[in-house]
Amino acid sequence: MSDLPASSEGHGKGWRDRLTPDEITRTVIDAVHTGAESRWEPAQRRAAALFGVTHEQKLIAVRKHFQKEVVGLGTATGAVAALPGAGTATALATGVADIGWVTVRNADLILTVAAIHGHTEAEVEERTAWILAVLVFGDDAAASFDQLARELGKKAASVATSATMKKMNKAMAKKVFKSYGTKKGALALGKALPFGVGAVFGATSSYRGLKALIRDADLFFRQIPRADATPTLATTVDLAKGDDEA
Template identity: 35%
Template sequence: MRCMRDEPGTDVTTGSVTGMRTLDAALDKAVSIPSTVVHAHVDRLRRRNPHASPEQVLRMLEKQYLLAVTASGGAVGAVAATPAVGTGVALAVTTSEVATFFAASAAFSLAVADVHGIAVEDTARRRTLLLATVLGDKGARTVGTEAGIAPQAWARTLLVNMPTSTIRRVNTTLAKRFVRRQAGKQGALAFGRLAPFGIGAVIGATGARALGRNVLTGARKAFGPPPTAFARTIEVTATTDNTPPDRLPLDWAPPRS
């Protein structure tokens, strides 16, 4: 698959997004997952379930994602609440779990895009997808307002067709909303994990699952109803103001036996 070049003078792979170094680092790492890994995961699901429809594959991805973030949140909650673990270590552990949550959320949202026949190659557009889905309903409304498009099923229009200048504007607003709302939730959840052993694990698991469900809502808002069939043409997201989206013929469907 060909990746188009980013707009001249634009550094979309690094730089401050939220203005908070730890969160920016977590976001940068989360959106750097190789597309080949995403495609391979979706293809494995389809090979194991050769008669599954796109909707069924999406439900499998959702179940995997929720299990992953719930298990991660519960495990970190248990470690952070252990009496032998100091507060500094506990906070470091919970910070790493936030990064894990972002990574899982980015992988999930990109896999959903793959099922819908969209390959999100541009880092800035990946940030848009991640921030908006993590914000759930509010993310969809923010995208709609800033990009001037309908907030329902916005992903294809924004990620494939919109110019880089629009992506920057959307990301700036999403980042502000994220810091005000979601970072506060993550912070409260982190302190909850410092509760006595056992209670911390429950708070970690239930809190992470609640955040994960919000991401599911955001992804459904972003892409709309599941496609009726798997795409045989992958739309590659545009990365410049003057370059139209590519449509690359790609027979990526695994053999049906």
């Protein structure tokens, strides 16, 4: 729980154990499957409609598109969970719902970045693997994704079969809580801070996470090959800098 401000540690101890690893993992995996199964075509349409000519401009447009909604959710759930009289049960329920919804929207974002990079064909298992790889492995997603494919299927990820993808998804699912899950659990716990403080914590954490996720997804799709075309030259915009100029 090191992602939390020091002042939040004592406040959360009374109900922290109720946000269990199994509950977080189940919520995240269900949300990932929802994203992979139903968000691919909308992501392609979203990518096609983004403002911008260059790759960097499109990444900035992605960030702006998701920023208002995701950061707004972080603020709203922080405020609701910390309302006087709401109690820890409300904080817990709101935090779990937040984890699920933000994960679905993160899947939307990852698939949108995939579409920006020209990925047009992918089965559900492959889309699930993309989402899990970025969420679980972060900026090391491409290398870890390929290594896992070789370990489980004896071939590179670019030629992995559907059966191998299923094995990879099961393996990555087991890593959810120790990576992505604990981060989201920490954010949910942070939103149970006193009214106002929790809202701000939720918003700033969501914004930082959004920028990092875009960078990680962009790096991942720059490094994994497309089956349908020669990879385009694209450089990752540094979203941690120059926001005032965007």
